[in-house]
Amino acid sequence: MRKLLISIALSASLSACSSIDIDKDTWDVFGNVIPESLEKLPFVYRPQIIQGNLITQDNVNMLQPGMHKKQVQLVMGTALIQDIFHDNRWDYYYGMGIGHIELEKHLTLYFEDDKLARIVGDYQPLPPIKGEGAPENPNTIITVPDWQPPHKTLFEEVVNMVGLETEDAEAAQQAMEAEAQEKAAEEADSKPADQP
Numbered sequence: 001m002r003k004l005l006i007s008i009a010l011s012a013s014l015s016a017c018s019s020i021d022i023d024k025d026t027w028d029v030f031g032n033v034i035p036e037s038l039e040k041l042p043f044v045y046r047p048q049i050i051q052g053n054l055i056t057q058d059n060v061n062m063l064q065p066g067m068h069k070k071q072v073q074l075v076m077g078t079a080l081i082q083d084i085f086h087d088n089r090w091d092y093y094y095g096m097g098i099g100h101i102e103l104e105k106h107l108t109l110y111f112e113d114d115k116l117a118r119i120v121g122d123y124q125p126l127p128p129i130k131g132e133g134a135p136e137n138p139n140t141i142i143t144v145p146d147w148q149p150p151h152k153t154l155f156e157e158v159v160n161m162v163g164l165e166t167e168d169a170e171a172a173q174q175a176m177e178a179e180a181q182e183k184a185a186e187e188a189d190s191k192p193a194d195q196p
Helices: 002-018 029-039 057-062 069-076 154-162 167-190
Strands: 048-052 089-098 103-112 115-121
Touching: 057 069, 069 103, 069 115
Parallel strands: none
Antiparallel strands: 048 089, 089 103, 103 115
16 A cells, blocks of 8 residues: 555656756746646646736726826726826736736826826727717616516415415405405395394
């Protein structure tokens, strides 16, 4: 049994060494050997790393020259880098990946007199496509259908079929009893007094 365990351990360690591409010209390879080998194991959890502000084309399309800094901040969020020495420049960064950053997006906004002057980076505002986005007429009235009560669930239908009382069944029962009492009162009024 011991020989079997030793042979399994040796074969696993040798196969791990063959999956690592060692570059002998650089010294940083030795620091990456363990993380790279762990990255290939199936039972090691590798979380998705998201850094910075989420930059989307929709957000960039909302930016217009002449917007005030507060309006830009409302659309894009607080800039990741706001340099006190360059107050007229905001830098946005977005990075995402598993184990290491695979997707990087940069966006730099330049301001003149606290108003947006230009946009530099991976995204540029696109002209609006006709028929998309906000309605052309801001006074457009959108009608929403009236609320309708949900249909009875299968359980409620079975309960009603069995005869167990629910609120609706109780109300219907009370209405039927009230009708029966009214009929009885009408019949009692219409009968002659000498009949028992």
